[in-house]
Amino acid sequence: MANTNKQILFASRPNPNASLENFKVVTDAPTPEESSLQDGQVLLRLVYVSVDPYMRGRMNEGKSYFPGFEIGKPISGGTVAEVISSKNSVYSTGEYVVAFLPWQLVQIVSADQAKSFVKIPNEVKSLASYFIGSCGMPGLSALLPIEHIGAPKAGEVAFVSGAAGAVGSTAGQIFKILGLKVYGSAGSDDKVKLLKDLGFDGAWNYNTTNLDKVLSEAVPEGIDIYFDNVGGQTLEILLNHMKKYGRIIACGAISQYQKGGWENAYGIRNIFTVVSKSLKLQGFIVTDWAPEFAAGTAKLVGWVREGKLKVTETVREGFENLPSAFVGLLAGENQGKMVVKI
Amino acid sequence: MANTNKQILFASRPNPNASLENFKVVTDAPTPEESSLQDGQVLLRLVYVSVDPYMRGRMNEGKSYFPGFEIGKPISGGTVAEVISSKNSVYSTGEYVVAFLPWQLVQIVSADQAKSFVKIPNEVKSLASYFIGSCGMPGLSALLPIEHIGAPKAGEVAFVSGAAGAVGSTAGQIFKILGLKVYGSAGSDDKVKLLKDLGFDGAWNYNTTNLDKVLSEAVPEGIDIYFDNVGGQTLEILLNHMKKYGRIIACGAISQYQKGGWENAYGIRNIFTVVSKSLKLQGFIVTDWAPEFAAGTAKLVGWVREGKLKVTETVREGFENLPSAFVGLLAGENQGKMVVKI
Numbered sequence: 203m204a205n206t207n208k209q210i211l212f213a214s215r216p217n218p219n220a221s222l223e224n225f226k227v228v229t230d231a232p233t234p235e236e237s238s239l240q241d242g243q244v245l246l247r248l249v250y251v252s253v254d255p256y257m258r259g260r261m262n263e264g265k266s267y268f269p270g271f272e273i274g275k276p277i278s279g280g281t282v283a284e285v286i287s288s289k290n291s292v293y294s295t296g297e298y299v300v301a302f303l304p305w306q307l308v309q310i311v312s313a314d315q316a317k318s319f320v321k322i323p324n325e326v327k328s329l330a331s332y333f334i335g336s337c338g339m340p341g342l343s344a345l346l347p348i349e350h351i352g353a354p355k356a357g358e359v360a361f362v363s364g365a366a367g368a369v370g371s372t373a374g375q376i377f378k379i380l381g382l383k384v385y386g387s388a389g390s391d392d393k394v395k396l397l398k399d400l401g402f403d404g405a406w407n408y409n410t411t412n413l414d415k416v417l418s419e420a421v422p423e424g425i426d427i428y429f430d431n432v433g434g435q436t437l438e439i440l441l442n443h444m445k446k447y448g449r450i451i452a453c454g455a456i457s458q459y460q461k462g463g464w465e466n467a468y469g470i471r472n473i474f475t476v477v478s479k480s481l482k483l484q485g486f487i488v489t490d491w492a493p494e495f496a497a498g499t500a501k502l503v504g505w506v507r508e509g510k511l512k513v514t515e516t517v518r519e520g521f522e523n524l525p526s527a528f529v530g531l532l533a534g535e536n537q538g539k540m541v542v543k544i
Numbered sequence: 545m546a547n548t549n550k551q552i553l554f555a556s557r558p559n560p561n562a563s564l565e566n567f568k569v570v571t572d573a574p575t576p577e578e579s580s581l582q583d584g585q586v587l588l589r590l591v592y593v594s595v596d597p598y599m600r601g602r603m604n605e606g607k608s609y610f611p612g613f614e615i616g617k618p619i620s621g622g623t624v625a626e627v628i629s630s631k632n633s634v635y636s637t638g639e640y641v642v643a644f645l646p647w648q649l650v651q652i653v654s655a656d657q658a659k660s661f662v663k664i665p666n667e668v669k670s671l672a673s674y675f676i677g678s679c680g681m682p683g684l685s686a687l688l689p690i691e692h693i694g695a696p697k698a699g700e701v702a703f704v705s706g707a708a709g710a711v712g713s714t715a716g717q718i719f720k721i722l723g724l725k726v727y728g729s730a731g732s733d734d735k736v737k738l739l740k741d742l743g744f745d746g747a748w749n750y751n752t753t754n755l756d757k758v759l760s761e762a763v764p765e766g767i768d769i770y771f772d773n774v775g776g777q778t779l780e781i782l783l784n785h786m787k788k789y790g791r792i793i794a795c796g797a798i799s800q801y802q803k804g805g806w807e808n809a810y811g812i813r814n815i816f817t818v819v820s821k822s823l824k825l826q827g828f829i830v831t832d833w834a835p836e837f838a839a840g841t842a843k844l845v846g847w848v849r850e851g852k853l854k855v856t857e858t859v860r861e862g863f864e865n866l867p868s869a870f871v872g873l874l875a876g877e878n879q880g881k882m883v884v885k886i
Contacts, residue, residue, distance in 0.1 A: 469811015485819035
């Protein structure tokens, strides 16, 4: 057995910012051999690996709804992998699958594990990375809460924060497809330009703009649906701009993930507007709606093929660059989906 | 026309605490005479007047969903009034009605105004005050959001803050009627005793108890439904004790009403738990469900008559004592519904 396999291990917990030190790149792990495949098993090689904001929570100690990373064990997450060899009748050599896997270049998976994989049809293999982006979990994390929590009506007004990210850029476009006006915020002028290119009716750089002021001027009628990816002060500002009966889709709070615990997070002082305006603020985890993944994915793929949903990606290359891609994601270095091509 | 009528005017805005100075008691206002009644009009005399926490918001400058009080004009709110004389075929002398009226002892109302009144059946006239309490708006403010937002299931665990107030004491008992476990907090040992007498499974004085600690010990399984009347730090603590898929009924935030604006209110630092536990936090105004008032009232009256719903009242006497009753309510001097008998 050659020792040329690669892994990325969880080396230490962030304190509080995730950094390269928290990861250990291993380049001399044992490489599983094709000849050792048992019945039902599949030999996979990673093709694309997803880095996502929610993974920051998995680096913390204590309970979480996703399993936490274990020190000394590989990081795990969404990937696209190629079937190198298969003793499983469902999968054939050369096929691509979407799979939740450890960060290990080459690996053998059991028949049981393989049951959870989603095949990428051969005719859209060239779009494989989309299946961990706008047509995968991030896309479903935009679509399904918009449908279930947002209950949008054409003509309403939506606002998306973190709007240039994988979820945000998809959410904003979905609102447009559904006939809403959509505004958004992001952390750089380049990202704001991207949002305008994607069809947002207005977009602002929260680092250089007084969001409260521009919303008063540009959206005096107020916001019906706020898709919140960032939490913190942006949530506080948006609460003040919601219309009566507004809905807030609480998807994430990337501005607060590296504060070192909730005690240090930004305190939302105007939560009473939830009462005074009959608002609904609802959180979700996309797996709540697993029965709708197939239909949701089909809808997203359809919109992409029709040209209604544009996919933006920031592609980094090389397995060893996974840690820097993840750290960069948390620092906002991505436009659209941050993905690592192996 | 005799000038012996009484009014209570809104004299000045609180800064930030409401005090007696904010009210002006007038004892020489003109008394409308029976002989001046026009067709369709009704002559009314106040019997009971409701003081409610939401009225504090009406004393502030600026927009609110209830009309703000106007300086120099009478305070207005929920009342029970007796028909003294009537040229309206719907109402007869001696009947009691529930009516939203200015704080003026005797008054003539138009046929249009009279349309919004709810008659109190003669056989329950002795319970008239209940119709501005557990069987009126406060009772409906407990029942309807429990049904619509809380979606309670027997066996679940509920927590009520401000639990000894008109809404809270009703909400807690409704949870018990529906088969839930119910816990609560209030601001004095006497109130805690009341809650235990009302059947709460556990209750604590938040002034002398570490609520976070006692919840960890007494309710380790966590809370499914939190009925929030107080906001502030209690909301923050409860967010940390919610179960996955928990629902928070955001009814009020009496701990924050006298802070002098949202900028000075307590900042909720762990709002991210809404995401991490897939929580729903929803506010309401009871008038959202006006079509259900009749059925809701009937349900509440039924439970009272069956002895399932106990009504607790703090009754003050005398029209002139309305301001002190209201100020006392905001200071937590009430057990159950604070009402002024005229």
